[in-house]
Amino acid sequence: MNKSYQNNLPLQESISDEDLKLINGYSQKELTADEIFTFSVILCDNEIDRDFERFTTESLKTLAELFVGRTAIKNHSCNSDDQSARTYKTELVTDEKKKNSLGEPYVYVKAYCYMPRLEKNADFIKEIQAGIKKEVSIGCSVKSSVCSICGNDSKSGACHHKKGRSYKGKLCYFELSEPCDAYEWSFVAVPAQRNAGVTKSFGFVKETDMNDIINTLKNAEGDVALTEKQAREIGGYIDSLTEKARDGEEYRRQLESETVRLFALNMPALSNVSSESICKSLCTEELKQLNVALKEKKQSAEAPQLYREKSKNTDSNTQFRF
Numbered sequence: 304m305n306k307s308y309q310n311n312l313p314l315q316e317s318i319s320d321e322d323l324k325l326i327n328g329y330s331q332k333e334l335t336a337d338e339i340f341t342f343s344v345i346l347c348d349n350e351i352d353r354d355f356e357r358f359t360t361e362s363l364k365t366l367a368e369l370f371v372g373r374t375a376i377k378n379h380s381c382n383s384d385d386q387s388a389r390t391y392k393t394e395l396v397t398d399e400k401k402k403n404s405l406g407e408p409y410v411y412v413k414a415y416c417y418m419p420r421l422e423k424n425a426d427f428i429k430e431i432q433a434g435i436k437k438e439v440s441i442g443c444s445v446k447s448s449v450c451s452i453c454g455n456d457s458k459s460g461a462c463h464h465k466k467g468r469s470y471k472g473k474l475c476y477f478e479l480s481e482p483c484d485a486y487e488w489s490f491v492a493v494p495a496q497r498n499a500g501v502t503k504s505f506g507f508v509k510e511t512d513m514n515d516i517i518n519t520l521k522n523a524e525g526d527v528a529l530t531e532k533q534a535r536e537i538g539g540y541i542d543s544l545t546e547k548a549r550d551g552e553e554y555r556r557q558l559e560s561e562t563v564r565l566f567a568l569n570m571p572a573l574s575n576v577s578s579e580s581i582c583k584s585l586c587t588e589e590l591k592q593l594n595v596a597l598k599e600k601k602q603s604a605e606a607p608q609l610y611r612e613k614s615k616n617t618d619s620n621t622q623f624r625f
């Protein structure tokens with residue numbers, strides 16, 4: 304799974320001897336403090352995230368250990384040239400002053416990273432210094448994901464709750480625990496609206512399941528942010544509804560004009576204006592019933608004539624024998 308976290312941590316100014324020792328534990332060549340650029344980031348925390356999942360404090364502790372030595376890349380890519388920073392130390396921090404949305408003290412994994420001040424890293428360093436790269440995306444795997452409503456593991460099949468939905472006023476989210484691996488992490492470009500911190504996005508069970516998307520939107524509290532894929536899905540769905548609505552309108556129009564015609568045949572005394580206004584006042588189901596009734600009436604009026612036609616052309620005339 305991949306997770307993103309926003310960062311507002313100050314840059315580190317100086318490198319302690321202790322840190323320099325840790326860094327040199329990863330470096331092939333002995334580096335001096337001048338040759339190194341260091342910074343720190345929040346890798347993950349105990350807040351319910353955009354996917355309506357959150358790490359338990361216990362799993363954050365494990366993640367902090369797993370992330371030591373992991374590389375940080377500028378973008379998600381397989382190019383090894385992009386692996387420009389390394390996590391040399393992590394710390395589990397509890398901020399008693401700040402509470403998460405569940406009212407618990409805010410707990411996060413703080414990663415200390417270094418980069419050699421090489422030409423190829425110059426732009427990356429400048430961007431971090433300028434504060435442009437403020438969100439990190441981590442990759443990790445966890446063994447357990449437990450529903451906040453029923454306490455069942457998502458993989459057990461026993462939970463039928465939907466993430467992000469409220470059940471009797473209680474939000475459904477999943478608690479992630481037992482992390483078993485942590486992968487490289489990366490800086491991601493942050494869209495402006497996300498920085499403002501007012502948008503929420505929703506954990507759709509299936510991005511392409513329109514019923515699920517609609518239900519999630521109906522149950523949304525607060526602002527909604529959609530992924531590009533979700534927005535495209537919804538756009539496509541609206542297009543298909545528009546087409547269906549057009550077909551529906553065309554059907555209704557034909558049904559109205561046919562019914563007006565049937566009125567004229569069955570009840571010549573009724574004016575077209577009156578029959579049109581009767582048709583317009585009915586719902587489609589009622590109009591359909593009226594149309595069928597008028598057709599039947601017309602047929603039964605025609606029937607005797609049909610039988611007469613038939614009797615003329617029948618030699619045996621058995622139909623009318625008693």
Ligand SMILES: [Zn+2]
Nearest residue numbers: 450453462464
């Ligand atoms: Zn559940």
